[in-house]
Amino acid sequence: MxxxxxxxxxxxxxxxxxxxxxxxxxxxxxxxxxxxxxxxxxxxxxxxxxxxxxxxxxxxxxxxxxxxxxxxxxxxxxxxxxxxxxxxxxxxxxxxxxxxxxxxxxxxxxxxxxxxxxxxxxxxxxxxxxxxxxxxxYRLINYSEWVVLSGQNKTATATYTAGFTPLHADVYVDGEFDRSCNVSGNTASVTMTENDADLNVLVRMYYGSGENDYVSASTYVSMAYDYEFVDSVFNTVIPENEHEAKVCGMLSFSCNKIKVFCGDKVVYASPANDYLTWAPVATISDEYIGQDLFMRAYYTNDYGYEGYVDSSPFRLVRANTNYHFTKQPNDIDVTNNQLSDLTWEVDFAPVMTEIIFESCMYTPLDEPTQNFIGAEEFMSDYGSGYYRVRTYYGSGDQDYIESSVFNCVAPEFTVQPVGGYVADGKKLKVEWKTNFKPIYLALYADDEFVKELDPASTSIELDGKDVNVYEISAKYSNNIGISSYSFSVIPTTKKIYTVTADKNVYLYNMTISSLSRTAEEGDEFYVYYLGERGEFVSWNSAASGVTFVDPKDIETSFFMPGKNVTIKYITSTSDHNGLRGDVNGDGSITVTDLSKAAALVKGKKTLSAEEAARADVNGDGSVTVSDISRIAAHIKGKKSIS
The missing domain is CATH 2.60.40.10 (Immunoglobulins)
Incomplete structure (x- = not known):
């Protein structure tokens, strides 16, 4: 009933x-x-x-x-x-x-x-x-989980917003009452000082008169960050038969850019949009052997202040010709049917041997004279990347020689499974590829084993019912296994739109926490340009049909409109199939081009992706009044579009 x-x-x-x-x-x-x-x-x-x-x-x-x-x-x-x-x-x-x-x-x-x-x-x-x-x-809506002491007074303000108007709020340190907070409306604020540094400071906000009528939250208080080189940039030996060396700096922060100087002369500058971290690497020519060099690392702090720090001097050193690699290390490639173990040989007894990753990560071997690492062991311990072997013949920091570069290609998913939306009652075909032939393949849902798959299979159909996330697990051998990125399949009764992209674009649907090529209107997508960072100019809003949060940022986001979209970008080598400003592509910039660009800005007409790219004269990723002005100035002969 x-x-x-x-x-x-x-x-x-x-x-x-x-x-x-x-x-x-x-x-x-x-x-x-x-x-x-x-x-x-x-x-x-x-x-x-x-x-x-x-x-x-x-x-x-x-x-x-x-x-x-x-x-x-x-x-x-x-x-x-x-x-x-x-x-x-x-x-x-x-x-x-x-x-x-x-x-x-x-x-x-x-x-x-x-x-x-x-x-x-x-x-x-x-x-x-x-x-x-x-x-x-009766709880906290928002609060400062972490504050950094800064400024001449070394202070910071932590705020706590409650879902009620507190009668009062107090600060506790190590379980003891320390001081009262300032309360305004439903927000309490506390000025943290050096006395609170390196402590978890607890704040209680009281909604009643009882001793337990409160909600609380803790804030970690840390000292201001020291921008510095945490280690010297060491004198670096140029490998035998090579004409340059990579030098690495170790920083207490992730820098914006680096330069290497010889006196006042810049001998290296990191490319624009280069991905720099706390361990930046610079390539220096052998023409600077024996000269004093130093690295300068630039930063922008939390308050927008820009500055830099300099390393101590270092030098490039030529390799000692009395010591040699008699056998260079070989590549390890899982895609090769004849997988070889890693071996190398030198003509002396090393006092220390290290594996060098990307010129900045050093892993010493337990046995200095070791000249062998099993292929599966290396893939499991080190993973894919470019490496060298460094062997020391003495105790000095430059008493070593380095091998040539060798490459490791470890097991991986070359095509990750992509989830997304599927019409309720239907199934979504999910595909993947690996760079090896698995001996075992399995499907997992919410970290639980579901079923074993045919090792040769590269796709599966899923309805997503009662599952948050899936994973594909693949084994190269009994000792080495890998898992795919987690992905979601979301059944829906709403309209589903497609999201495609030019090559070298990583797309992640943050709304459903999955790689996805489908979306509902309003979904938020994270996008990342995977090509050469130095070539990236901007995301192309006009050609993509979306509004990027920051078109100039190599990684940004956008909200899905109620239509299918293709994500595009502009690089310094982009071919727009014509002149900038020549919107219709007829070989000249005329009033017709001005009219088409103006109609797009006014929302009266749309342009093709190629037309929009040519209308984006200033290359900022969108067609605006600025672009119209530059086209008009060109037509009037006031300022040419170069």
Missing amino acids: QSNKKPITNRVISIAMSAAMTMTLLPSTAFTASAASAGSPKTVLSVSNTVIVQPIDVIIEDHSETGLATAAVSFDYIKAELIESDGEVLSELPVNTEDPNIVNANIPLSLAGRDLKLRVYYSETGYVDTEIFHVMA
Whole structure:
């Protein structure tokens, strides 16, 4: 038997409404001012368009993200809004079709601590407002998890926002009361000093007078960051028969760029958009052997201040010709059917041997004279990349020789499985590829084994039902196994749009936490350019049909529009199939091109991807008034588009 019971809130309000509506149906003459004298006009107390039951204060319970505000009106309302106490509209509320006299509003946790009311419309322009109600949540909505002491006074301010207006707030250190906080509205603030450095400072915000009537959060306080080289840039030996060397710096921060100087002369500058970390690497020619060099690393701190630090001097050194590699290390390539173990030979007894990764990561071997590492062991311990072997013949920091570069290609997914949306009741075909022939293949769902797959298979159809994330597990051997990126398959009844991209673009749907080539309108995507960083100019908003958060950033994001899109970018080597400014591609820049660009900016017409790329004269990834101005200036002969 089906139940037609209304929610308890609705039933309670319906009782109140029944009494009120009974009164409404009585003749209006029954409601007169008792003090009115005979013959004077009667005062009618109409309840035709009124709020019968006012909303009460909303308390959002623990482990809940919303609370319910409810009101009852004496009419069938056509629209309702949630508004601030000052009248600012926050959201439109759905009409209660089951009981059009009752207004329900789900209040999100983000509105805790606010004074709100409901606005209920009985016509397109006529409405009544409820009384103000307060939203409370006895928990912290936001707080500073970590602050850094900075400035001359070495201080920092931590803030704590609660879902209620606290009576007071206190600071505790090591479990003991230390001081009181400043409280304004539902926010407390604390000035942290050097006395709090390297401590977890606890703040309690009290909602009642009881000793346990509080919520709390802790903030870690750290000293200001020291921008420095944590180790010297060592004198570096140029490998035998080579004419340059890579030098590496070790920093306490991730730098923006680096330069290497010989006196005042710049002998190396990192490319624009180069990916630099705390271990930047510079390539130096052998023409600077024996000369004093130093590395300069640039940074921008949290307050926008730009600065740099210099390393101590270092030199390039020519390799000692008395010591040699008699056998260079070989490549290890899992794609080769004849996988070889790693071996090398030198003509002396080393006192230390290291494996060097990307010229900056050093791993010493346990046995200095070791000249062999099994292929599977190396792939498992080191992974894919370019390496050298460094062997020391003495105890000095430059008493070594280095091998030539060798490459390791370890087992990996060359094509990761891509999830996405699928129509409810259907299945999504998910494909992958590895750079080896697996001896074992399996499907996992939410970290649990589901089933073993045919080792030769490269696809599977999934419906995503009752599963958050999937993974594919593949084994190269009994000793080496790899797992794919996790991916999600989301069944939906909404319209599904496709997202494609030019090559060298990494696309990740942050809304569903998965690699995805499909989306619903409003999904947020993370994009990353995988090509040469120095060639990247910007993302092409006009050609892509999306608005990037930061078109100039090599990694950024966008929100999916209600259409299919193809993500495009501009590089310094991009071929736009014509002149910049020549929008229609006829070989000359004329008023026609100006008109087409202006129509796009005004939203009157769209352009093809190629046309939009040519209209983007300044190369910032979008077509704007600036581009129109430059095209116009070119046509008038005032300034040529170079």
